[in-house]
Amino acid sequence: MNTSALVVMLGTMLLVTGVTLYFFYRVLNTPPKPEPDSFLDNDDEIERQAPRA
Amino acid sequence: MSANKESWGSRVGLILAMAGNAVGLGNFLRFPVQAVQNGGGAFIIPYLVCFLVMGIPLLWIEWSMGRFGGKFGHHSTPFIVDTMHRNRLWKYIGVFGIWTNIAVASYYCYLESWTLSYVFHSLAGTFSGLDQNGVSAFFDEYVSLGDSTFGIPYEPILFFVICLLLNTWILSQGLAKGVERVAKIGMPLLILFGMFLAYKGFTITAGENGAINDSSVGLNFLWTPNFDELWSPTVWLAAAGQIFFTLSVGMGTIHCYASYVRSKDDIALNAMSAGWMNEFVEVVLGASILIPISIGYLGIDGVVNLVNSQGGLGLGFRTLPYLFYQWGDVLGAVAGVMWFGLLFFAGITSSLAMGTPWMGFLQDEFNWRRRPAAWSFGLIVLLLGMPTVLFFEYGVFDEYDYWAGTVSLVVFALFESILFAWVFGMNKGWREITSGADIKVPGIYKFIIKFITPLLLLWVFIGSLITPKGGDWAGAFRNGWVLDDGSIISKIKNTSLKRQLAEATDPAVIEQLQDTLFFVNASRILLVAMFLSIAVLVYMAYKKRVREGRI
Numbered sequence: 001m002n003t004s005a006l007v008v009m010l011g012t013m014l015l016v017t018g019v020t021l022y023f024f025y026r027v028l029n030t031p032p033k034p035e036p037d038s039f040l041d042n043d044d045e046i047e048r049q050a051p052r053a
Numbered sequence: 054m055s056a057n058k059e060s061w062g063s064r065v066g067l068i069l070a071m072a073g074n075a076v077g078l079g080n081f082l083r084f085p086v087q088a089v090q091n092g093g094g095a096f097i098i099p100y101l102v103c104f105l106v107m108g109i110p111l112l113w114i115e116w117s118m119g120r121f122g123g124k125f126g127h128h129s130t131p132f133i134v135d136t137m138h139r140n141r142l143w144k145y146i147g148v149f150g151i152w153t154n155i156a157v158a159s160y161y162c163y164l165e166s167w168t169l170s171y172v173f174h175s176l177a178g179t180f181s182g183l184d185q186n187g188v189s190a191f192f193d194e195y196v197s198l199g200d201s202t203f204g205i206p207y208e209p210i211l212f213f214v215i216c217l218l219l220n221t222w223i224l225s226q227g228l229a230k231g232v233e234r235v236a237k238i239g240m241p242l243l244i245l246f247g248m249f250l251a252y253k254g255f256t257i258t259a260g261e262n263g264a265i266n267d268s269s270v271g272l273n274f275l276w277t278p279n280f281d282e283l284w285s286p287t288v289w290l291a292a293a294g295q296i297f298f299t300l301s302v303g304m305g306t307i308h309c310y311a312s313y314v315r316s317k318d319d320i321a322l323n324a325m326s327a328g329w330m331n332e333f334v335e336v337v338l339g340a341s342i343l344i345p346i347s348i349g350y351l352g353i354d355g356v357v358n359l360v361n362s363q364g365g366l367g368l369g370f371r372t373l374p375y376l377f378y379q380w381g382d383v384l385g386a387v388a389g390v391m392w393f394g395l396l397f398f399a400g401i402t403s404s405l406a407m408g409t410p411w412m413g414f415l416q417d418e419f420n421w422r423r424r425p426a427a428w429s430f431g432l433i434v435l436l437l438g439m440p441t442v443l444f445f446e447y448g449v450f451d452e453y454d455y456w457a458g459t460v461s462l463v464v465f466a467l468f469e470s471i472l473f474a475w476v477f478g479m480n481k482g483w484r485e486i487t488s489g490a491d492i493k494v495p496g497i498y499k500f501i502i503k504f505i506t507p508l509l510l511l512w513v514f515i516g517s518l519i520t521p522k523g524g525d526w527a528g529a530f531r532n533g534w535v536l537d538d539g540s541i542i543s544k545i546k547n548t549s550l551k552r553q554l555a556e557a558t559d560p561a562v563i564e565q566l567q568d569t570l571f572f573v574n575a576s577r578i579l580l581v582a583m584f585l586s587i588a589v590l591v592y593m594a595y596k597k598r599v600r601e602g603r604i
Contacts, residue, residue: 001269001272001273001276002273002277004094004277004278005093005094005272005273005275005276005277005278006276008094008097008276008277008278009094009272009275009276012097012101012336013336013337016329016332016333016336016337017333017337019329019332020326020329020330020332020333023322023325023326023329024068024326024330026322026326026491026492027064027065027068027322027323027326027491028065030319030322030491032064033317033318033489036315037315037317037318038060038061038064038067038313038314038315038318039060039061039062039063039064039066039067040060040061040062040063040229041062041063041066041229042063
């Protein structure tokens, strides 16, 4: 490949892949909000229940 | 009281469903062709700029509008936008958010059914032993409802109905157990298949298996920047248009999905994650398959001719199945299954999203249950979609695609950006975007959403409305304005068809063109009738709300 094409391709692909992985990592590692939240799968997890007032 | 009690199963499921909504056939068939036609590597600069100043703002606008409407129990755009301002006319702008989805689903499900059918034909070895003309002739025979290799009468109709039944059944299972489950299976498989095919695209060697070029020739062609093109408004218009198609903004599906997110939960990070996932599929995978493989076997001139005459769709369905078999019968079949399989997953995750606003509307406003609402969507799409199947050769498919899948997205996005930033108010809008956010939203976006995004959308709309001949803007300003056949005004006037008709001398061609003109106008009447019908339903829903004291 010629140099300019290689630079544009690698620059773009690395940038897009990096940002995609970064945001997905943030999603996976951000603690969920206490119940009731928007998602059904974690409804029964005791540690996530909001403390009673 | 609404019958709508839907919820998402998990946050990752929501993001995959939202990314699946955005990832469609255009990521693999449209993006590489647009890049090639608009300056190769230089296209990516306006493309990424448009993503940052138009795509991301629209994602945040639509996610926050959806979540805001969801607080009031609304899951479709007519009543989501109705909650944002007291002017009751806004809800009729919101009709776009249902109409676009039904109209697009009507031809998109047909396209999706081709991919399903081609998966089976790849498995059955239909394309083995066919030359390029043979594969192309198979496609022509298929879309003209001719003889079927499987011996099934009206095979395209059968696959269309199977596809619709599958969509409808999944929709009837609900968000968590239907849509989300498909996204959780489909998206990883799509990425896996895409990575395999991209690997093949990167490793073609001239002289092996009939290849005439190394992969590098195709990659150079796609990625070598042509900076002269960077100053062309046509390139910027193409880049902005591609951002629309790829992110599925201006449709109403994002609003609907986001309306099931509670107000304390994040939307800012979710929107970024889903949006960038779509960009990964488009820029990294989409750019590494179609063009490098085609140029490897057909050369640059051959591919340019094919792209100009058949577009990405032609390249994907008429040419790639033949090229895959250059790798041998087994690998050819495997690559065919993977290619059409990934297109199928890209398609179905989008078409499912198109069903949800209509279903949400019926459940919210008329207390329909989920299953009948899903089946009503399937029935409407079947009725509206059959003309695209039966009269494909008369331009019905393209007509639906142009008005519902292109023009209406820009129109609705323009209205919603003005509503959000200027009518609802930027301060309230900013609070909606940042409320519950798991990332810090850069403050510059307050300015971008208020000024840049609406102006850019206005420019895209006006640019499409009065596109000068050949996209030569400088020439048009200098020498007088002659409209291009692709401009909205010329399309409305059927300029191109009428000129072809005036120039034709062969009676058979004249008859074909007259029929095409009839079907083009008939499709428009059908689409307008559909829009008006939904508007009437919205009016009835409004009156019902007034009667029940809900407004």
